[in-house]
Amino acid sequence: MLIRPLDMASDLNRVVEFYVDAPDYWEIAEGSRPGLEKAKEFFKDLPPDCDPKDARRLGLFLGERLSGIADLFFGFPEAGDAYIGLMMLGPWARNQGMGKSFLSQVEGLARAGEAKCLYLAVMTINSKGRAFWEREGFSATGLSGMSVVGDNQQELHRLVKSL
Numbered sequence: 001m002l003i004r005p006l007d008m009a010s011d012l013n014r015v016v017e018f019y020v021d022a023p024d025y026w027e028i029a030e031g032s033r034p035g036l037e038k039a040k041e042f043f044k045d046l047p048p049d050c051d052p053k054d055a056r057r058l059g060l061f062l063g064e065r066l067s068g069i070a071d072l073f074f075g076f077p078e079a080g081d082a083y084i085g086l087m088m089l090g091p092w093a094r095n096q097g098m099g100k101s102f103l104s105q106v107e108g109l110a111r112a113g114e115a116k117c118l119y120l121a122v123m124t125i126n127s128k129g130r131a132f133w134e135r136e137g138f139s140a141t142g143l144s145g146m147s148v149v150g151d152n153q154q155e156l157h158r159l160v161k162s163l
Helices: 008-021 024-030 036-044 098-112 127-135
Strands: 002-005 056-062 065-074 081-089 117-123 139-149 152-162
Touching (some): 002 098, 008 065, 065 098, 117 127, 127 152
16 A cells, blocks of 8 residues: 555546546535546645645555545644545445555644644535544534535535544
8 A cells, every 4th residue: 555645747547547436425425426527626626715735635556556535735624724625445445444544644744734633524424434534533523514516415514633
């Protein structure tokens, strides 16, 4: 297993292939299969008030195959915080302890960036994902909201972990 930074110029096609091979999250979250535009969004999207130069986009590789992606942002929801916008593994990489290792790397980057807390949002429908986050020390903040993409709506809950 190798975890390394991803960049749009050299890794866009890898992210597209990953999404083709692992569409389940997007099918649940947005009701459609991801493609090139969704892969581009991975490299471009930012939470409010986050500096693009501080964004980290990571790939977890098994051999040559991109098998997981994650992004990390600084300054959201408040200055001094870090935020995981997305962290997912392909079905072939799940339930093998790789998520824990991947998260450890992301947390290390957040600590190196002097974040005091690490936040994320999890969909109500993603009970397995929420169970993972809670096992790893995240807890509910009490904040929730709705994500609406087309006709698809998902309730989201913000979780936090002190670093």
